[in-house]
Amino acid sequence: MSLSKIWVFVEPSESGVSTTSLELITAASGFASTVEAFSYGVGSEVGQILGEHGASKVVVANGLNGVLAGTAIASIMAKRISAEAPDAIFFGSTAEGRDAAARLSAKLDLPVLTNVVNLSLEGGVLLSENAVFGGSEVVSARFKSSGPGLYVIRAKSFAPEARGGSAASVEEVAVGDIGSAGKAKIVQSHVEARSGPKLDEAPVVVSGGRGLGQQDSYQMIEELARLLNGAPGASRAIVDAGWVPYAYQVGQTGKTVKPTVYIACGISGATQHMVGMKGAKNIIAINKDADAPIFTIADLGIVGDVHKVLPKLIEAIKSRS
C-alpha cells in the first residue's frame, strides 16, 4: 500500500533545481501517488524537470524580500498542511532544508528524523534508516505520532531518475507576513568563485586537509585536480581556518561525493569527513601518519609527506600529456 501524498522542499541551483532535490522527488514518487514540490527562487520552467522526476505540482514562493528561504518555506507549508494533509515531508540535509524542517517541526509540534540515508515502506508506514556515530551504525526508526513525519535526508541517498512524466503545474504564492522569524534578512550575498567541475558531480575529487600545513600548499591540490579533470575539495579543518571557502568542504556538514576516485591529501579521516566520501569507488590517501584512520578505508594508502609526494605526482602526470 503506498502513501497518498508527499511534499518535497526543492532548492534552486544555477542550473534550475539542485540534484539533491531531484533525488528526493524521485524517492517520494516511489512511496506516494502524489508528490508536490515547494520551492523558491526558480522559474516556471522547472515544472518540466520536476514533472519528469515524479512531481505533479510545484508551489513557488515569491516575494522573499531577503527573508531566509527555509523560514519562508516553513511558513507556507504550515498554512496549508491541515487542509492538504501530506503523509510525509522530505527536506535535503542542507542549511536551508534543516532550517525549514526545524521551524515547521516546532510550529506544528511534529517530530523530525535527520541524517536519513534510506527509506522503505512497510505495512503502509515509512521506515527510515539514519546514520549515527558518523555513519558507523545505522538505526531504523519510525514515527509513533500521527500527522506528517518530517525527514531530513542526506544527499546521494537515492538516485535521481527522470521517468518522463508530464510537466508539473506551477502555483505561485506570496510569502506574506511570517512574523518574528521573518525579521532576519539577507542584506547582501557574496559569491566565492570556484572553477572546474562541480564538487558533488566530478568523477575525480582531490581534497586537502590540515596536513598541507599552510594555505599556499593548497595550490598543489588545485593543480592535481585540474590535471585529472577533477574538482578540488577540503576537510572542514581548512575551511574553518579560512584557507578555502565552505563550498569546498566534503563531509557531514559539507558535500557528499561519490566520485570514481577520491584522493585525500593530509586528511586524518575523522568520521565526519569519511561520511561524505566513503561512497567513492576508489580512495587514495596520502598521510604521513601510518595510523591515520583514513588508511582503514583507502584502496591505496601512501604513508608519506604531501610536500614530497604531490610535486612528483603532479610532474609525472604532466609529463604523460
Place this chain on the structure above:
Amino acid sequence: MNIAVCVKQIPDQSVPGKLDPGTHNLVRDGKLILDDSDSYGVEMALQLVDRAGGGEVTLISMAPNGEVSGIRTALAMGADRAVLVSDPSLAGSDALTTAKVLAAAIRRNPFDLVMAATESTDGYTGTVPVQVAELLDIPSVTFAKKVEIENGILKVQRQTESGYDEVECPLPALVSVTAGVVEPRYPSFKGIMAAKSKPVDVLDVAALGTGPLTTSQEIVSVRAAEERASGTVVVDEGDAFQQVVEFLEAIKVI
C-alpha cells in the same frame, strides 16, 4: 547584553559511542564533557558581552544524569552562571523535546541573544537551535561564520553553498555558529578555580513547567553500517607517486 548559550555535554568522543541494546538510546552514563562544537558559541558570547560593556553569559544545558563537568569547563572559560535541566525522563529525548526543554530554561532569565552550535558532535541533527528559536518566537540565523552586534542589530556572515550572505536581524534572536567563527580560549587556572563557585541551577522537568513531554520517534533496530575494506598501504621511499600513477591508470582515470 545578556546571552544564553546552549551547551551540550556529551560522552568523550575518543571512546566509541554505544546504543543501549534494550532501548536503543545513546548510552550517556559516566563523565560528560563539553561538546567542542559549543566552545565556539561560549567564546563568541564572552566576546560579545565584553564588547557591549556589560551583561551576563548564561549557559543552558540538558542532560539526563545531573552531570556538570562540561558546564564547569564553560564556566571556567568565563561564563557567569548555568541552568541545567536534568531528569531521568529525558533520556532518549528527540530533537523537538530537547528544544522544548532548552526554550523553557532560556525563558527563565532575560536574554538578548541565544547562541548554539550549528550541530552537536554526537547527535548532529542540526535542528535543535532553530526549533528553540521558533518556540521562543524569535528570528534565527544558522551557519554563522562571523557574528557582530551593532546598535542592537545582529550582523552575521552566514555560510552558503556558493559563498556567504550578510544577514541582519534585530534582537532578541538566535544564532548558531560554525567552528570557524572564533578561536575558543583555554580555561586559565584562575578560571577553573572561579568556576567552582559559580551558580548552577539544576532543575527537573516538573520545576521547568513545560507540561508533558513525549518523544514520538521509535527506533526499531540497529545495525552496523557496511564497512569498506582497506587496501594496500605503502611507505613512501621517494617513488610512491609511481604507485598512484599506476593506480590511476588501472582505473582509467589517466
